[in-house]
Amino acid sequence: MFFGISICYLKIREMKIGFIGLGKMGENMVLNLASKGHKLVVSNRSPEPIKKLSKKNVTAVYELKDMCSKLGGNKIIFIMVPEGKPVDSVLSVLKSDLSKGDIVVDGGNSYYEDSIRRYGELRKLGVSFMDLGVSGGLEGARHGASLMIGGDKSAFKKVEPIFRDLAEKDGYAYLGKSGAGHFVKIIHNGIEYGILEAYAEGFEVLDKSNYDLDYEAVSRVWKNGSVIRSWLIELAEKAFKKTDRLRKVPGVVGGGKTGMWAAKIAKKEGVEFVTLKHALSRRRESKKKQSFGTKFIATMRNMFGGHMIEKG
Ligand SMILES: NC(=O)c1ccc[n+]([C@@H]2O[C@H](COP(=O)([O-])OP(=O)(O)OC[C@H]3O[C@@H](n4cnc5c(N)ncnc54)[C@H](OP(=O)(O)O)[C@@H]3O)[C@@H](O)[C@H]2O)c1
DSSP, rough: HHHHHHHHHHHHHHHEEEOOSOOOOOOHHHHHHTTTTEEEEEEEESSSHHHHHHHSSEEESSSSHHHHHOSSSEEEEEEEETEEEHHHHHHHHHHHGGOOTTTEOOOOOOOHHHHHHHHHHHHHTTEEEEEEEESSSHHHHHEEEEEESSOHHHHHHHHHHHHHHEEEEEEEEEEEEEEETHHHHHHHHHHHHHHHHHHHHHHHHHHSSSSSOOOHHHHHHHHHTTTTTOOOHHHHHHHHHSSSSSOOOOOOOOOOHHHHHHHHHHHTTTTTHHHHHHHHHHHTTTOOOOHHHHHHHHHHHHHHHOOBBBOO
16 A cells, blocks of 8 residues: 555656646745655746746746646646636636646635536536645645645545645545535635634733733743634734734735635525624724724734735
8 A cells, every 4th residue: 555655656746737826825835846846837827926936946837838738648737826717717728728637726715616617617528627725824835734625536536645745744635526625615714714803802902901911922822832822823923023013004904705705605504603794894894994903814814825914
């Protein structure tokens, strides 16, 4: 068994992986895989990231056609672009160069029903479409992410050595048929909204109190040994070290799409998901009224995902 796994592992390292979308996440995922010895052929809509990555240990090309011809048969191609039209437009260009046995993996935050539709469309060509939920922000993308995977089990088995190298130890799982990966990622994001909101409101109470508290110290003790320790608290400690009590941070919280999808799914399943609903309404309100809590969330989103801090 061990021998079988090793041969599969060697084979996957001999083949080239296609990668489309060299933004904040894509670039880091490419560098992560390249550092583990994978050969990659990468491409991007605009030229700058292609130029940048061609200086690293990867083959970077301007045309998707070129990418496909360099990959040969039984291609494995990752896509890391925004959900919706960008994914469809990449697929529509890619389609003419795909053939039976190829595997396409969408690692963006796509709506799971879109992924099921794309799975059906590509299946007609004999191509297996996989939906991959990626968590862990830019740090995870570069050094080991959490991967939620849906699609054909047979395709998963073929791509598994790549998923293993992309993920943190024990940080990937095949979760089921088409849509399962993106479905679980949407709910993950719904939980993330609630957790962020709870931390934000806790710090807001501390900030309103009469105590002259050092939030870096509070985060440090919460980070070490407490019941509420987490990566977010680690990031909070760094944030409070860098910025003087977030005073100069604008407190408008962006994003919200995956959270709204999670709320819609919860409603359909008859679950109230009150924490998420509340977090969504506070995010909406932040466009008009900012607080210490909304500054905290905007800062955290910037730290883990590189999301821009919007001005009020
Ligand atoms: N940031 C995070 O923490 C995080 C975590 C998990 C998942 N995700 C998901 O991962 C995906 C990428 O996120 P990101 O943070 O890397 O975003 P990003 O930095 O904005 O990069 C987006 C990438 O998609 C490309 N792109 C945009 N529109 C396109 C189109 N119409 N056709 C072709 N390519 C297009 C961009 O190309 P150009 O260079 O030409 O603009 C860029 O390479 C998104 O689905 C996001 O939701 C993000």
